[in-house]
Amino acid sequence: MVPFDVVWKDALLITAxxxxxxxxLYQFLRLWARSTYKAxxxxxSTPLDVDxxxxxxxxxxxxxxxxxxxxxxxxxxxxxxGAIDLSYVDSPHVGGLRVTQNLxxxxxxxxxxxxxxxxxxxxxxxxxxxxxGENYPLVVGTIRMGFGHHRIAYASEFIFEYFIFSxxxxxxxxxx
Numbered sequence: 001m002v003p004f005d006v007v008w009k010d011a012l013l014i015t016a017x018x019x020x021x022x023x024x025l026y027q028f029l030r031l032w033a034r035s036t037y038k039a040x041x042x043x044x045s046t047p048l049d050v051d052x053x054x055x056x057x058x059x060x061x062x063x064x065x066x067x068x069x070x071x072x073x074x075x076x077x078x079x080x081x082g083a084i085d086l087s088y089v090d091s092p093h094v095g096g097l098r099v100t101q102n103l104x105x106x107x108x109x110x111x112x113x114x115x116x117x118x119x120x121x122x123x124x125x126x127x128x129x130x131x132x133g134e135n136y137p138l139v140v141g142t143i144r145m146g147f148g149h150h151r152i153a154y155a156s157e158f159i160f161e162y163f164i165f166s167x168x169x170x171x172x173x174x175x176x
């Protein structure tokens with residue numbers, strides 16, 4: 001029979017080896033996630049720095065969480081370079097509100113799309129304001145995650161109804 005002390009020593013040694021293995025694996029995962037996160041921030045290059053809005057000395061980015069969730073939800077899809085051309089139609093529900101959509105219907109999309117021939121108009125951010133001497137149009141982006149998000153978006157665009165701005169709601173799920 002094996003002495004009791006030897007069994008505990010072996011169990012502690014195996015446990016310590018497994019814990020050390022998990023620790024090293026986690027450290028490798030953290031380094032990989034940090035480098036992947038930094039690569040994403042620079043490709044494509046953008047003037048929008050999301051991390052600048054958060055005090056990273058108090059709330060550092062959780063690179064492992066962000067990278068894993070991003071990989072599971074988006075995979076290896078890359079952002080498209082350049083702007084997405086949009087068109088708009090006047091809202092049948094809110095006077096003066098424009099509802100935006102992709103300028104052209106995407107291949108295979110089953111979403112309702114109104115073409116330029118059927119009455120949609122191209123959103124021309126620079127041209128609309130420059131030609132009329134007005135302020136730039138306001139485009140409020142929202143995602144249908146609940147009724148509250150749409151209420152906030154409509155409230156935001158409603159404030160600008162009293163200014164010279166032309167207003168549009170951009171439902172970001174239609175771009176997907």
